[in-house]
Amino acid sequence: MTNRLDRGFQMYREQFENAALRVLRSGWYIMGRELETFEKDFAAYCGAAHCVGTGNGLDALYLACRALGIKEGDEVIVQGNTFIASVMGISMTGATPVFVEPDEYYQINADLIEEKINEKTKAVMVVHLYGQTAEMDKITEICARHGLKLIEDCAQSHGAKYKGQVSGTFGDAGCFSFYPSKNLGAFGDGGAVITDDEETDKTLRMLRNYGSAKRYYNEVVGVNSRLDEMQAALLDVRLKHLDALTLERKRIAERYLKEIKNPKIMLPKLREGSEHVYHQFVIRCKNRDRLAEYLEEKGIGTIVHYPVPPHLSKAYAYLGLKKGSLPVTEEYADTVLSIPMYNGITEEEQETVIGALNAYV
Numbered sequence: 001m002t003n004r005l006d007r008g009f010q011m012y013r014e015q016f017e018n019a020a021l022r023v024l025r026s027g028w029y030i031m032g033r034e035l036e037t038f039e040k041d042f043a044a045y046c047g048a049a050h051c052v053g054t055g056n057g058l059d060a061l062y063l064a065c066r067a068l069g070i071k072e073g074d075e076v077i078v079q080g081n082t083f084i085a086s087v088m089g090i091s092m093t094g095a096t097p098v099f100v101e102p103d104e105y106y107q108i109n110a111d112l113i114e115e116k117i118n119e120k121t122k123a124v125m126v127v128h129l130y131g132q133t134a135e136m137d138k139i140t141e142i143c144a145r146h147g148l149k150l151i152e153d154c155a156q157s158h159g160a161k162y163k164g165q166v167s168g169t170f171g172d173a174g175c176f177s178f179y180p181s182k183n184l185g186a187f188g189d190g191g192a193v194i195t196d197d198e199e200t201d202k203t204l205r206m207l208r209n210y211g212s213a214k215r216y217y218n219e220v221v222g223v224n225s226r227l228d229e230m231q232a233a234l235l236d237v238r239l240k241h242l243d244a245l246t247l248e249r250k251r252i253a254e255r256y257l258k259e260i261k262n263p264k265i266m267l268p269k270l271r272e273g274s275e276h277v278y279h280q281f282v283i284r285c286k287n288r289d290r291l292a293e294y295l296e297e298k299g300i301g302t303i304v305h306y307p308v309p310p311h312l313s314k315a316y317a318y319l320g321l322k323k324g325s326l327p328v329t330e331e332y333a334d335t336v337l338s339i340p341m342y343n344g345i346t347e348e349e350q351e352t353v354i355g356a357l358n359a360y361v
């Protein structure tokens, strides 16, 4: 069993099909009523003033950085153990990503941020990795004290909360991906930025549409990155069920946490006050590759999120960071393993996963 995205479709099949037909028959496919509705609904769900749909999560990150004025010569702080898109969102502006080690919850270690701040630092990008929020009270305080922008990468944390507040609403911009496997997944690519700031909202709307507020009058060099009507309509269907879908993920996680008992396997730790939405259920194991092979033989698909940390990837070799420069990040890359966690996984399938992990020697 691997991530079965079709299960999430079957759950609300008729509603998805009706929405798709409505769009097909409407004769309007880009920047219309469906997008307006979804933007309004998603902003309300998060408790933000504005939401701007984008073509994908990477563009959401890149355009948020640009809208907040981040440019060549600037530095942006980000955690070492993230999906490469977080880092690319920064470097696409010409700015330099500066990595901070994660804490025991896989989030940026808030206590290590300040030592990386200098006169070039413009922003901190927080990634709520795997669906658990970072230590936001410390991070918002540091950003405020140093006059830094705060960007949240919420691609894995739709609806996750820290001390009751929804991820994406702590800083200047919250960036989302609606890639099909995300907690709020589309049926293709999609993304969005939420913000409370009217100017940022206006700038984002321009940037995503060739830098124009008025058609064919271009004020800046923008991009073409829009959330299309089909994806917006389908996302609006799923958004109405997101709380139920998250609850299902939590139930699966509770079961894993209670029933997986093997000293060779480290279960994820939960931060006090942080509500985990379990985009991934990530365990750790010394001999990770052997465990993954063992599970594969039993028909259980696993994924490593992520085997090569950005600072050791070829893409970022130009930063000159060598192996050993981020030991915690590198250790996580060598030991993490994501086990099956998706909506619609059956009780039986969960039992198979638990049984296999407990029998591993």
Ligand SMILES: *Cc1c(COP(=O)(O)O)cnc(C)c1O
Residues within 6 Å of the ligand: 056, 057, 058, 059, 082, 083, 085, 086, 127, 153, 155, 156, 177, 178, 179, 189, 190, 191
């Ligand atoms: C998926 C993801 C992204 C990028 O989203 P796309 O829509 O695939 O571009 C960015 N950051 C994180 C943490 C992600 O998991």
